Amino acid sequence: MDFSKSRNLFTRAKKSLAGGVSSNSRIKELPSPPFFNKAIGSKIYDVDQNEYIDYVLGRGPLIFGHSPKFILTEVKKHIKSGQIYGTTTKLEIDLSEKIKSIFPDMELVRYATTGTEVVELALRLSRAFTYKSKIIMFEGQYHGWTDNTLIPESNIQKNSMLNSEGIPSQSAKNIITVPWNNLNLLEKIIQENHSEIASIITSPAPECEINKNFLTNVRNLCDKWKIILIFDEVITGFRLSLGGAQKLCNIKPDLSTFAKALGGGFPISMIAGKYNIMSLLENNKVYHGGTLNSNIMSLSAANAVISHLINNHQNIYTHLYEIGNELISGIKLCAEKHNIPVIINGNGPMFKLSFLHDLGRSKINKPSIYKQFYKLIIQKGIRVEYGDHSGSIWFISTQHNLNDIKITLKAIDSVFQNISKN
Ligand SMILES: Cc1ncc(COP(=O)(O)O)c(C=O)c1O
Numbered sequence: 001m002d003f004s005k006s007r008n009l010f011t012r013a014k015k016s017l018a019g020g021v022s023s024n025s026r027i028k029e030l031p032s033p034p035f036f037n038k039a040i041g042s043k044i045y046d047v048d049q050n051e052y053i054d055y056v057l058g059r060g061p062l063i064f065g066h067s068p069k070f071i072l073t074e075v076k077k078h079i080k081s082g083q084i085y086g087t088t089t090k091l092e093i094d095l096s097e098k099i100k101s102i103f104p105d106m107e108l109v110r111y112a113t114t115g116t117e118v119v120e121l122a123l124r125l126s127r128a129f130t131y132k133s134k135i136i137m138f139e140g141q142y143h144g145w146t147d148n149t150l151i152p153e154s155n156i157q158k159n160s161m162l163n164s165e166g167i168p169s170q171s172a173k174n175i176i177t178v179p180w181n182n183l184n185l186l187e188k189i190i191q192e193n194h195s196e197i198a199s200i201i202t203s204p205a206p207e208c209e210i211n212k213n214f215l216t217n218v219r220n221l222c223d224k225w226k227i228i229l230i231f232d233e234v235i236t237g238f239r240l241s242l243g244g245a246q247k248l249c250n251i252k253p254d255l256s257t258f259a260k261a262l263g264g265g266f267p268i269s270m271i272a273g274k275y276n277i278m279s280l281l282e283n284n285k286v287y288h289g290g291t292l293n294s295n296i297m298s299l300s301a302a303n304a305v306i307s308h309l310i311n312n313h314q315n316i317y318t319h320l321y322e323i324g325n326e327l328i329s330g331i332k333l334c335a336e337k338h339n340i341p342v343i344i345n346g347n348g349p350m351f352k353l354s355f356l357h358d359l360g361r362s363k364i365n366k367p368s369i370y371k372q373f374y375k376l377i378i379q380k381g382i383r384v385e386y387g388d389h390s391g392s393i394w395f396i397s398t399q400h401n402l403n404d405i406k407i408t409l410k411a412i413d414s415v416f417q418n419i420s421k422n
Helices: 004-016 069-079 090-102 115-130 169-173 183-196 212-225 244-249 296-338 369-378 402-421
Strands: 036-040 043-046 051-054 108-112 134-138 175-178 197-202 228-232 255-258 269-273 342-347 350-355 391-395
Touching: 051 402, 069 296, 090 108, 090 296, 108 115, 115 134, 115 197, 115 228, 115 255, 115 269, 134 183, 169 175, 175 183, 183 197, 183 212, 197 212, 212 228, 212 244, 228 244, 244 255, 296 342, 296 350, 296 402, 350 369, 369 391, 369 402
Parallel strands: 134 175, 134 197, 197 228, 228 255
Antiparallel strands: 036 043, 043 051, 108 269, 255 269, 342 350, 350 391
């Protein structure tokens, strides 16, 4: 495959754009970040005219694939009359009423533009509501890129483990990171710090897996110690089911954050939750702003997405799970055939593929199988996330079909064969 035009554009991009990208996670891609100029359904095309079956889907938002007509038609219809009015619109009420019909316990909602912003607002609301300042997060979970959240390592012993320069060490002092699924340690930390803990924030499906038992225990601890439970459903919301991961595990958080799939590719995020917490925004006690919040383009897209999901959710999620699980079983079969140690977490609409030997790779100093896999699979016209050194999340859309899966599995079979020879 030829990537020369993408390479040239990347060289040009780096001269005017910091790192050649607008999000750090895009820097790493090999052979260089691809430059795409067209995407329809499950396919994406780069400037070198390579076609790929796309399992990145804009890093999650595109549950209806690229360029879904029903969303674009709605957006085009509404933006003819204006893009941003800077006030509440009827579209905003329509959307909120639909959201409340899906989540009857969520009494109030607010919209913003990115997932990072609504997570930030959830943390602020929890602190304002409880008059406490510490937040518990779980190791390795991503909740956006702010000073409050970019603290992935355990800081139980060492408070200044931040993974970006420029974050004041005071930020880490208010965050306690705890290993996932370690109930005893979580209980101990809460017992020791409860007078200072405002909230616990977690993805309900970290690494794509819902651990109902642990989440139930977290909910119980929050109830016991009067701590706000925040589910960050930015990636799982409307993707794993109409009611998100929380519906699948039947646990009700106090606050929830959504983004990605809500806009089907348009920039919109949402925080939703109980009246007594969310109403702190009503009387201006807690501040939330955003010039672009609830712009007409994003609201019309989200209304189209949510209406479509409400009307067709059974077919939609059946398709996402069937297609995703077909791919997963096929990958497992290929792995068995070529003796490749794959690990797959999650199922259906979103799963993580990694390789056993890559876990703890830095310690055993072995080349990452995932890196080899990534380099080879892209050459076969299959687009997956670069991810971390050990794996990445695969996203499925309603536009992926059995033929895409057949082509993908043929490519994976050949790549695994190649890797097993080395
Ligand atoms: C669980 C979770 N929370 C928050 C974010 C941040 O969202 P955004 O990139 O829209 O700011 C992400 C992004 O991937 C995410 O996966």
